[in-house]
Amino acid sequence: MNAIAQPAAGRIPNLQPIPGGQLWAGRILGGLLGAFFLFDAVMKLVKPAPVVTATLQMGFRESSILPIGIALLICTALYVIPRTAVFGALLLTGYLGGAVASQVRIGAPLFSILFPAVFAVLVWTSLCLRNPRVRALLF
Numbered sequence: 001m002n003a004i005a006q007p008a009a010g011r012i013p014n015l016q017p018i019p020g021g022q023l024w025a026g027r028i029l030g031g032l033l034g035a036f037f038l039f040d041a042v043m044k045l046v047k048p049a050p051v052v053t054a055t056l057q058m059g060f061r062e063s064s065i066l067p068i069g070i071a072l073l074i075c076t077a078l079y080v081i082p083r084t085a086v087f088g089a090l091l092l093t094g095y096l097g098g099a100v101a102s103q104v105r106i107g108a109p110l111f112s113i114l115f116p117a118v119f120a121v122l123v124w125t126s127l128c129l130r131n132p133r134v135r136a137l138l139f
Contacts, residue, residue: 015132026129030080033122037076037092044069058102071095079123086134089123096120 018026043051044065055065075095079088099116128135 015136018130018132018135022129026126026131029122030085030126030130033119033126034076034080036119037072037079041069041073041076044072058106060102085127085131089127092123093120096123 047062047065051065052062056062060068072095075088075091077088078084079092081088096116096119100113103113103116124134124138128138
């Protein structure tokens, strides 16, 4: 028999277990990010005056705040559930990319443009720290 050992379909070969410290760092970072996104989503659902003012300054209608908050809430929920975390991270990356585009469109200062981009990097950093499959795919 001339069989070559190949991984089963859908499997990534040589997955290394994640050391405990990195795993917990990823969980803590993911929890902090989830809390931040949850707070942001709730503020969009409650619509206090500063949120409405900031949204209007960015050129959005007040009626768009609620759908944006619901979208962020769904993305965050998917991100914090381990089984759907990768899909949630993809959706959050898209959401944060829209935030970057909105900041660029209004000519915001560099910090305001980079802030959502840094959060996108942190989302994937957290995922790499706690998910060996993501780490194997990216590195």
